[in-house]
Amino acid sequence: MTISFSAPPRDKAALEGQGTFTPKFDANGLITAVVTDARDGELLMVAHMNDEALSLTLETGIAHYFSRSRGKIWKKGETSGNLQTVTEIRTDCDQDALWLKVTVAGHDATCHTGRRSCFYRTVSLGADGPAVSITDDVRHFEPGAVYGDGKA
Amino acid sequence: MTISFSAPPRDKAALEGQGTFTPKFDANGLITAVVTDARDGELLMVAHMNDEALSLTLETGIAHYFSRSRGKIWKKGETSGNLQTVTEIRTDCDQDALWLKVTVAGHDATCHTGRRSCFYRTVSLGADGPAVSITDDVRHFEPGAVYGDGKA
Numbered sequence: 001m002t003i004s005f006s007a008p009p010r011d012k013a014a015l016e017g018q019g020t021f022t023p024k025f026d027a028n029g030l031i032t033a034v035v036t037d038a039r040d041g042e043l044l045m046v047a048h049m050n051d052e053a054l055s056l057t058l059e060t061g062i063a064h065y066f067s068r069s070r071g072k073i074w075k076k077g078e079t080s081g082n083l084q085t086v087t088e089i090r091t092d093c094d095q096d097a098l099w100l101k102v103t104v105a106g107h108d109a110t111c112h113t114g115r116r117s118c119f120y121r122t123v124s125l126g127a128d129g130p131a132v133s134i135t136d137d138v139r140h141f142e143p144g145a146v147y148g149d150g151k152a
Numbered sequence: 153m154t155i156s157f158s159a160p161p162r163d164k165a166a167l168e169g170q171g172t173f174t175p176k177f178d179a180n181g182l183i184t185a186v187v188t189d190a191r192d193g194e195l196l197m198v199a200h201m202n203d204e205a206l207s208l209t210l211e212t213g214i215a216h217y218f219s220r221s222r223g224k225i226w227k228k229g230e231t232s233g234n235l236q237t238v239t240e241i242r243t244d245c246d247q248d249a250l251w252l253k254v255t256v257a258g259h260d261a262t263c264h265t266g267r268r269s270c271f272y273r274t275v276s277l278g279a280d281g282p283a284v285s286i287t288d289d290v291r292h293f294e295p296g297a298v299y300g301d302g303k304a
C-alpha cells in the first residue's frame with residue numbers, strides 16, 4: 001500500500017473543512033462506501049473499504065473494496081467483468097463514509113443476482129408485518145453462467 | 153417497539169427473494185441507511201438504525217436513526233426542523249443495508265453544517281497525498297442559530 005492515511009483531527013473545524021483527507025475507519029478498520037451510477041445517480045450498492053482498498057481505488061481509479069465475507073481485497077467485477085471506474089469520490093462531514101460515483105463496465109450490472117442495482121426490492125409494512133417485494137427484476141446476466149461462488 | 157423483525161433466513165434464495173423483510177443488524181445491533189433526496193436522487197447522508205429506529209420509521213413514515221455518538225434514538229430534524237418524510241425504503245440483496253428516499257422539510261438541508269448534503273467535499277489524490285476540497289459551500293441555515301450541540 002502506497003498511501004498512508006493520517007488519523008482524524010480532534011478539532012471539529014479541521015475535520016469538517018478542507019485540506020488533508022483523514023478517513024475514519026471503524027473498529028474493524030473499515031469505512032462504508034456508497035456507490036452510485038455516475039450516469040444518473042442510481043444507488044448501485046453499499047460496500048466497505050479498508051485502508052488498502054481505499055488506497056488501491058485512489059491510485060488506480062478502479063473501485064476496490066474489502067470483502068467481509070471473504071476477508072480480503074475485492075476488486076469489484078474482476079470475475080463478472082463489471083468493473084467500476086470511479087469518476088468522483090466524496091466524503092461526508094465527519095469523514096466516516098465515502099460516496100463513489102462510478103461507470104460500470106461489462107453487463108452494466110452491479111448485483112451478483114444480475115440486476116443493475118443491489119437495491120432491487122422495496123420494503124413496506126403489510127398486514128402480516130414488514131415485507132419486501134421485488135421492484136426491479138431485469139437480469140443483465142445469468143449469475144450461474146458468470147460465476148459459481150455467488151459473488152460479483 | 154411494535155414491529156418484531158424476523159432473523160435472516162439461512163437459505164440464500166429466501167434472503168434474496170420476496171416475502172418477509174429480515175433486516176440483518178450488525179454486531180452492534182445496527183443497519184446502515186443510505187439517504188437520498190426523493191426529488192432528484194442526491195445523496196444526503198449515511199446513518200445507522202437499530203431495530204427501534206427502523207420500527208419507528210416504518211410506522212410513522214418519518215426517518216428515525218440511532219445516534220452512535222449519543223447512544224440513543226435520533227429523530228432527524230427534531231431540533232433543526234429538517235424532518236425527513238420517507239417516500240420509499242429499499243433493501244439490498246443480503247438485506248444488510250437500507251436505502252431511504254426522503255423529502256426534507258424546513259431548510260431543505262440535511263448536514264449539521266447547514267449544507268444540503270453531508271457529502272459536500274471531493275476527495276482527490278494530490279502531490280502531498282489524499283486531500284479533500286469543498287465542492288458545495290452553500291449554507292441553507294446558520295448552525296449556531298439553530299442548535300448549540302452541533303447535531304441536526
